[in-house]
Amino acid sequence: MPTCRFCQTDLAHTLIDLGMSPLCESFLSREQLNQMEPFYPLHVYVCARCFLVQVEQYVAPDHIFTEYAYFSSYSDSWLRHASAYVDMITARLGLGPRHHVVELGSNDGYLLQYFVKKGIPVLGVEPARNVAAAAVARGVPTVSRLFGRETARDLVAEGHAADLIAGNNVLAQVPDVNDFIGGIATLLRPTGVVTIEFPHLERLLDENQFDTIYHEHFSYFSFSTAERLFAAHGLTLFDVEELPTHGGSLRIYGRHAGDTSRPVTERASALRAREETGGLNGLARYASFTEQVHETKRRLLDFLIAAKRQGKSVVGYGAPGKGNTLLNYCGIRTDFLDYTVDRNPYKHGKFTPGTHIPIHPPERIAETRPDYVLILPWNLKDEIIEQMASIRAWGGQFVVPIPDVKVH
Numbered sequence: 001m002p003t004c005r006f007c008q009t010d011l012a013h014t015l016i017d018l019g020m021s022p023l024c025e026s027f028l029s030r031e032q033l034n035q036m037e038p039f040y041p042l043h044v045y046v047c048a049r050c051f052l053v054q055v056e057q058y059v060a061p062d063h064i065f066t067e068y069a070y071f072s073s074y075s076d077s078w079l080r081h082a083s084a085y086v087d088m089i090t091a092r093l094g095l096g097p098r099h100h101v102v103e104l105g106s107n108d109g110y111l112l113q114y115f116v117k118k119g120i121p122v123l124g125v126e127p128a129r130n131v132a133a134a135a136v137a138r139g140v141p142t143v144s145r146l147f148g149r150e151t152a153r154d155l156v157a158e159g160h161a162a163d164l165i166a167g168n169n170v171l172a173q174v175p176d177v178n179d180f181i182g183g184i185a186t187l188l189r190p191t192g193v194v195t196i197e198f199p200h201l202e203r204l205l206d207e208n209q210f211d212t213i214y215h216e217h218f219s220y221f222s223f224s225t226a227e228r229l230f231a232a233h234g235l236t237l238f239d240v241e242e243l244p245t246h247g248g249s250l251r252i253y254g255r256h257a258g259d260t261s262r263p264v265t266e267r268a269s270a271l272r273a274r275e276e277t278g279g280l281n282g283l284a285r286y287a288s289f290t291e292q293v294h295e296t297k298r299r300l301l302d303f304l305i306a307a308k309r310q311g312k313s314v315v316g317y318g319a320p321g322k323g324n325t326l327l328n329y330c331g332i333r334t335d336f337l338d339y340t341v342d343r344n345p346y347k348h349g350k351f352t353p354g355t356h357i358p359i360h361p362p363e364r365i366a367e368t369r370p371d372y373v374l375i376l377p378w379n380l381k382d383e384i385i386e387q388m389a390s391i392r393a394w395g396g397q398f399v400v401p402i403p404d405v406k407v408h
């Protein structure tokens with residue numbers, strides 16, 4: 001039986017079993033379509049002791065991360081989010097040229113570039129070599145390493161102890177959470193602050209966001225479970241914000257337990273109380289998720305079958321990781337979606353893993369004039385509906401699959 005990656009308790013409780021699925025970022029070239037394709041179980045457990053929701057790690061992280069296809073800078077709204085964060089945290093902590101900022105999972109430098117513009121020294125830590133190289137090319141100093149205690153000790157020795165450690169959408173992808181948070185405690189100066197953003201497990205459960213589950217995301221956190229994890233490494237969460245990003249995220253603020261200069265805020269206590277009331281610290285809350293996901297699948301297939309019976313054409317917009325969980329779990333291939341499009345040129349000419357749907361540039365939609373455009377990165381639906389408003393000219397409509405199938 002697998003054990004919890006935080007507290008080592010046996011994982012005896014299933015949150016949802018999404019069956020067999022390929023790694024969601026392993027887009028295929030045309031030649032690869034004729035080869036065998038590895039599928040792994042996508043079975044999600046909840047720990048009965050610490051309530052960490054998690055999938056087993058089937059593939060070594062260096063296999064997943066050395067050639068990663070996701071470049072943060074291809075999303076306008078994500079860039080705006082990063083820029084606003086940098087303005088906010090620079091003012092809140094009074095950061096300047098004598099401080100040092102380290103971002104974990106710094107991707108292509110999409111966030112640190114805004115600190116660089118303010119003259120604040122930065123270092124990015126990004127395991128994917130191709131993505132780290134893109135950051136360096138845009139003037140963001142970046143080391144290509146997996147982060148943990150050993151990397152943290154090396155960085156401190158090289159003079160990179162941090163006044164601010166930021167990590168956005170990286171915690172879910174950490175195979176050894178104890179080594180990672182231990183590394184943060186090592187790297188953080190005595191009065192330093194760490195902020196981490198991650199999708200909130202409460203929103204995943206409440207809004208059917210099962211498609212945000214994939215093999216590359218090992219862990220799914222409530223605020224309460226994050227508090228337990230940080231506390232185990234001598235770090236106190238003293239504040240938290242709820243953000244709309246990725247369907248509903250938390251931005252947690254941590255500091256060393258001994259640094260009492262930053263008292264725990266009302267917001268942190270209130271969220272902890274809300275999760276307690278909402279049952280996130282008990283198994284019963286997790287038991288109903290499976291039926292909820294089954295029903296979401298039936299509703300999406302109902303819509304697609306009806307549309308195809310009426311002779312309508314349906315294409316996808318976006319080829320995000322979450323799209324691949326949805327497509328594989330629901331069995332949606334070119335029988336339903338003619339193709340999908342993505343702004344990331346890395347994906348053009350490739351095919352979605354498992355379902356083999358071709359990926360084209362967005363211009364393709366204007367050429368083929370589909371009746372429906374299924375938005376796979378539903379967290380960006382407002383941005384996409386605005387960008388692609390021209391489909392209205394031929395009566396095209398947008399379809400958003402999560403939390404409920406909805407036509408716009």
Ligand SMILES: [Zn+2]
Nearest residue numbers: 004007047050
């Ligand atoms: Zn546990």
